[in-house]
Amino acid sequence: MDEDATVGVCNFTFPRMPVQSRVNASRMCTSLISSRTHMPRGGAIFEVSRILDAKIAEKAGACAIVLSQSICFCNSRMIDPSLIAKFKAAVSIPIIARVRVGHVVEAETLQAVGVDFIDESEILGTADKENHINKGDFTCPFICGSTNLGEALERIKEGAAMIRTQGIESISGDIATTVQNVRSVMEDIKLLHNMSEEERLEFSGEIGVPSELAAQTGRMGRLPVVHFAAGGIVTPADAAFMMILGCDGVFVGPEMFDWPDPYKRARGIVEAVNRYNDPNAVVVAMSGLN
C-alpha cells in the first residue's frame, strides 16, 4: 500500500495485510468512503447479468450497475470474479457486486478485484447467521439492505456507507412491501426528528439501535447515509413514488430487461428519479413503454 506524507491512497491489494494495519487505514479512509456514496445520489442503479444490458443501462443514464450471474444455481453466491473485468471493460459507470451476508472472504475478493461498491446482500444469501461483515475493516464502500430503521442503523454502525431499504425481490413488480418498509423508516425518522435528545435516547433503547446514530438521524431528519429503495421497481412511476417518499434513488431489478424496449424503460426510470416532482415529466417517462 502506498502512503506518503501528502497523499493518503486507499488501495489494498492481496496478499492480505495484518489486521491492525487494515484497521488503521480504514479509520483514515472513513470520511472518504462515505463521501464516495454521495455520487450515486439522485440516480437509478440497475441490476444486470449481461454485458448488453449493462451497456443499455449506461446509455440510458444509470448511475451504476449491480452485477448478477444469469445461471440460476450460481445466483446464490458471489459472482465469478473473471466476469467483473468484462463488465469493467464494457462500461465506465460504477460497478457494484454482491456478497453473502457475513462472507468476509467474498468481500475481500471483490475489494481486490476492484469493484466500486460491495453490496452485502441478504437477497443473495447468508453465509454467517450471527454476524454481518465488519465493514469498517474495508476501504471499499458497502451497501446493506434493511427493512426498518433499527436494522438500517445497525448496518450503518457496522460501517455501511449506503442503505438499501428492501421490499420483495420478484418479477411480479409488487412494490407494496417496498413502500411499506420505506414508509416505516421515514416515519420513524420523523418521530426521532421531533423528539428531544432524552426522548431519542429512550427511543433508541426501545428499538435497539445505537444511541449516537439515532441522535444523529434525529437531528438531521434523515439517515446519515445515502438511502435507496429496492424491490419490484420496474416503472418510472414506481421510481418517482420512492423519490416522493424521500429516498435518494432506486435499485431496479433485472426483470426490467425482459420487458419490451428496455432502453426506453430504463431511460424513463432515470428521468423519473430526477423529475419525480413534475407529473408531466412522469407522463412522458411512462408513455409508450408497453
Next chain:
Amino acid sequence: MAVVGVLALQGSFNEHIAALRKIGVKGIEIRKPEQLRDVTSLIIPGGESTTMAKLAELHNLFPALREFVKMGRPVWGTCAGLIFLANKATGQKTGGQQLVGGLDCTVHRNFFGSQIQSFEAELPVPELASKEGGPETFRGIFIRAPAILEVGPEVQVLADFPVPSKRLLGSDPSLEDQKENDEEESKVIVAVRQGNTLGTAFHPELTADTRWHSYFLKMGNEITEAASRSCVPVEVSVCHKQPPQNDLPIFQ
C-alpha cells in the same frame, strides 16, 4: 442575497447547495433550460457524468448551457461537471458524451481509476490561499476523478497533482509526443480557471472548507451589469408535499 444555480440532474447538488448556504448564499436547483435565465452563475456538480449528460440531452439543456458559458457568466464544474466544461474529453467507453465546453483543455475521465482508487490529497493552492486566505493547501477529495492532461494558453492552472510519468503516457496515446519523461514524475492538472469558468477535478462540496465556493462567488461579483439584472423569482413546481431535503453529513 446572491442566487447561484446548481445543475440538479444527479449527484452532489444538495451538497453544493448546503455549502452555499453556509456562506449565506441561496442555491437554486436547475433542471430546465429556462431556469438558467433566473441565475447569474451556475455550478455543475459531481456525480455520474454519463447520467448527467443523458438527462441534459433529454431536456435540451446543452444549447442553454453553452449559451450561458458563451455569455461569460461564471460557471464552475466539479469532477463530472469539469468533464462537461472541457472542450475535449478522453477515456470514454461508449462513443463519448456531449460536452458543454468552455474550458480550453483536454480532460481524461476516471483518470485515477475506479472507486477503490479514490483518495484524498493536500493540494497546494497558492492562488486560492492568496485570494481567500486560510492554509496554503486544500484537502481535495478525488472520487473516480478526471484529470486535465493539457491546457490552452489562456487557462490558468490553480492546482496540479504529481503522477508517475508512465501513468500519464498510458492514459492517452495521442499525448506521447508531449511527455516529460526527463523525470520519473509528471503532473496532471486538477483545478483551472479560464475567464469566468472554473473547473476542479476534486469535490470541495464534500469538505467543510468553503474557500472554493467563496472564490467562485467572487468571480460572480466581478460581473457588473449582468449581476444587477438578476433576482427574478424562480417558479417552483412542487406538486407533492415532500419530506425536507436534509443534507448528508460531510466531513472535516
